[in-house]
Amino acid sequence: MSYATLKQTLDQVINHFERKPEKALFTYEARTEYGDGLSVIAKAQQFAFKIDEPRNIGGKDQAPKPTEYALAALGACHSIVYKALALKEGIEVDEVKVDLKAVSDSLGFFGIDPDVRPGFQKIELETEVTSGAPVEKLEEIFQQVEKLCPVNDIIANPVPITQKVAVQNSKGEIIRI
Structure with a gap:
């Protein structure tokens, strides 16, 4: 396009x-x-x-692990938001690449240490933009990306999760827990 x-x-x-x-x-x-x-x-x-x-x-x-999909989703969202904000401002951006690195501790995932989170301990992003636009304009856009990226928001802020479980037993009955 x-x-x-x-x-x-x-x-x-x-x-x-x-x-x-x-x-x-x-x-x-x-x-x-x-x-x-x-x-x-x-x-x-x-x-x-x-x-x-x-x-x-x-x-x-x-295939990738669930956590790798989450990391890739964050990078993809940053790329898309960066490009969309640039378009909105009338700035051409040729390429946006985001390298991501996350650290997790398996002591949390396996329940070995209840004080350790099972998810990421930290996430680092490095964004590379190719554009002929002035660096100052690209920097202004970059400042908005973190605030406006939906996946960034999902990861950085608590989202209420409700959960229901239905178990089908050997008799074919469904029991809701």
Whole structure:
């Protein structure tokens, strides 16, 4: 898609939500189904993708781990938001690359140490932008990315999670816990 077409599309979307803010609320859905070993097939919209764990903990190492998908989602979101904000400002950005690194401690994941978080202890991002725009303008955009990236917000701020569990026993009865 050309720069002009992409900018026009983004401007139309923004104008639509400004005129009709009630249309800006979305519900996202996904489903995961247990596969073999420790693998899972995830489905979102019309897409399906595999998630697995490495062999050393019982997986088959056939796909990224859930945490790697989370990390990749953060990088992708930063790239998209950077490009969208640049388009909004009329700035051409040729390329955005985000290198991410996260540290986790398996003592938390395996419940060995209850004081250790099971998730990431820290995440580091390094963004590389290719553009002919003035560095000051690109820096202004960069300052907004962290605030406006939805995945960054999901990771950085607590999101209420409600959970229900239904167990089907050997008699075929469904028991809700």
